[in-house]
Amino acid sequence: MRCLPALARLLCVSLPVAVAYSEANSPVSITTTQISAGPPAMVIGFVGGFVKHDNAIHSTVQVVKHLRKQYAAGVYVEAFENRHREKAYREIRRRLDRNHDGTLSTEEKRNARIVIFGHSWGASETVTLARKT
Secondary structure (H helix, E strand, O other), rough: OOOOOOOOOOEOOOOOOHHHHHHOOOOOOOOOOOOOOOOEEEEEEEEEOOOOOOOOHHHHHHHHHHHHHHOOOEEEEEEEEHHHHHHHHHHHHHHHOOOOOOOOOOHHHHHOOOEEEEHHHHHHHHHHHHHHH
């Protein structure tokens, strides 16, 4: 799958991998590395339907919780309700704006490290967010 450029390099990850993880209930071994003070790394998940962003029954929220625990420092990990795409977009821009001048420079965009994923309507929001300029 080819991800469309938005805010530089944007990696789209489909939720079946996350669902497989949560349903299998057998954690995959992940090797963590120290994140430098460089560009922010972000993982944004969108829940489906009318699910709240903190409803722990749903796989998207479970994956976010797992990633927060695994990458406690250096990675911003957050779940958003599918109807809050603009809120997620504003947060991404705020975190990428390293010099806090209100605009994203070419360098700030180029250094972006973002993973987005979602389930159902949330997956639809990932595509819309990825296309946003």
